[in-house]
Amino acid sequence: MNLITSYISNFLGRKGSYVFIATVFARLFSFLAAWFALKLIPNKELGVVLFAYNIVVFIIPISGFGLHQSLIRYGALLKTKEEKNSLFLYVLKKGILASLLMIFVIILCSFFINFKFENTQFYLVILSFVIVPSFLLSIINAQFRLNHDNKSFAYTEIVRSLILVISVFFLSYFFQEIGYAFALLLTPLITTLLFIKRLKIDFTSTEKLKITNLKFWKYGFFASLSNVVTQLLFVIDILLIGYLLNDTEMVTNYRYISLIPFSLLFLPRVFISTDFVAFTEKIYDKRYIINYIKSYLLLFSLVSVFMLIISWFFSKEILWTLDKNFVQFSNTFLVLMFGITGIFTLRGIFGNLLSSIGKAYINYYIASLALLFNVIANYYLIPKYGILGAAITSSILMWFTGILSAVWFYFLYEKVLTKTR
Structure with a gap:
């Protein structure tokens, strides 16, 4: 029983309760956003947007060629704040380029696919740009975790969820399905802009790290x-x-x-x-x-x-x-x-x-x-x-x-x- 008590105590000490609440909060608000979209947009048009978005959702985990995953693992093994800062900048620069390349490939491939639903290509092109802000938000969250700042990591989830609900409601209400598509795009972008300054990254750092290899x-x-x-x-x-x-x-x-x-x-x-x-x-x-x-x-x-x-x-x-x-x-x-x-x-x-x-x-x-x-x-x-x-x-x-x-x-x-x- 002491093992469980100690384990939960350490979890709470790392602000795990904030992560737990933020996760529940995010799930509830994601459901609410989906409900708003269902009520405000005709099913047929909404289905086209969701079909295109689901394609992008499967690609998002490999945005930036997965460099956000490398950041969290290799960053945890680094000893100094300066090294972690340099690794973040490397991942940021290379990851954005990799994400842009992925967007280019998606758009190029969309011209050679005979989509069953009308306007699928149009929404796929728009929503493919979600890859960049989604990657940026992933590395921001990774950096918060590397800094043992799970509280800020949790806050990004809560704020993102709030922005999603608000943007889906208003943009869907005024602009229907095109508004919903832009709400999905703007949510990670706005969240990124709000939280990237809290990392206090030194963007002038030029230190090269040996770990950034193949x-x-x-x-x-x-x-x-x-x-x-x-x-x-x-x-x-x-x-x-x-x-x-x-x-x-x-x-x-x-x-x-x-x-x-x-x-x-x-x-x-x-x-x-x-x-x-x-x-x-x-x-x-x-x-x-x-x-x-x-x-x-x-x-x-x-x-x-x-x-x-x-x-x-x-x-x-x-x-x-x-x-x-x-x-x-x-x-x-x-x-x-x-x-x-x-x-x-x-x-x-x-x-x-x-x-x-x-x-x-x-x-x-x-x-x-x-x-x-x-x-x-x-x-x-x-x-x-x-x-x-x-x-x-x-x-x-x-x-x-x-x-x-x-x-x-x-x-x-x-x-x-x-x-x-």
Whole structure:
């Protein structure tokens, strides 16, 4: 019990409560912004904007070729403020150029794609420019975390959410779908302009760092690519249900039944986002890392058991609050709840520890392997068991990727420690 008390105390000491509140706040306001758009814009036109934006959303994690990921990991290993300042400037300059190149490629490719919906290319071109401010906001957040200023990191999320709601409401009200598209573009841009001065970066610094080599770029690219593939893991079930069952109602059922389990994944992310810099700074201190792992596992094992007990006894009541027709799929809900405990207890911590020791490419390989298994298993299980088959596949893969991450971390961590001795 002392491990849990100490773990939570350290989490709160790093202003983790601010990150938690900001995350909840951001989710609620994102929902409100989406609701405003739904009410103010005709469904057909809104659908075109959302279709184009979803394409960009998949690309945003690799904005700047993932250099924001390199910044947070390698920056945590630097000792002085001046070095971290120089690394930020390097990532800023190179990342903007890389992001602009990505925008150019997207726009160029849009001319060769025969989009099904009218005006999709127009909105894709506009929304592709979201990549630059999104990258800038990512490195600002990374720098706040490197400075152990989780409070400011949390504030950026709250302010961004407020700007999103306000801009979506007013721009959608006056300019309909084009206003909504510009609201999505302006939100990260305005947030960036408001917070970049708070970093107090010395933009005249010219210090060159040895770590900004090919390995540095490779780490960020694979870390970001891993996030993209992981997103696909959550999307592929929906796509395959629609394709294999040819039943849009089942797509809707699975989407809403999985809403609560997948929404709960924000909890381990809050802890990891708060602590990533702290445990990366001490990644070569084996005693500290092992103690951190034990504390994390104990806390989230208890949380997982609590969630499973609640789900077991009240699954039907929980689903009834969404829609009474969902009650018949309580088994699907329970299978998904069991699956996310695999992420809670294993994938959440060990996936990030792999990144912390510089092995982000392992996460990419694991996610890619899981994606392949997902497609193969779903082709067999969905026609046989319906949406329960999709849930079984996802649940197995959540545990499989978690176990694989843990095994790889312990195997590679010993090698990393040996090299540093």
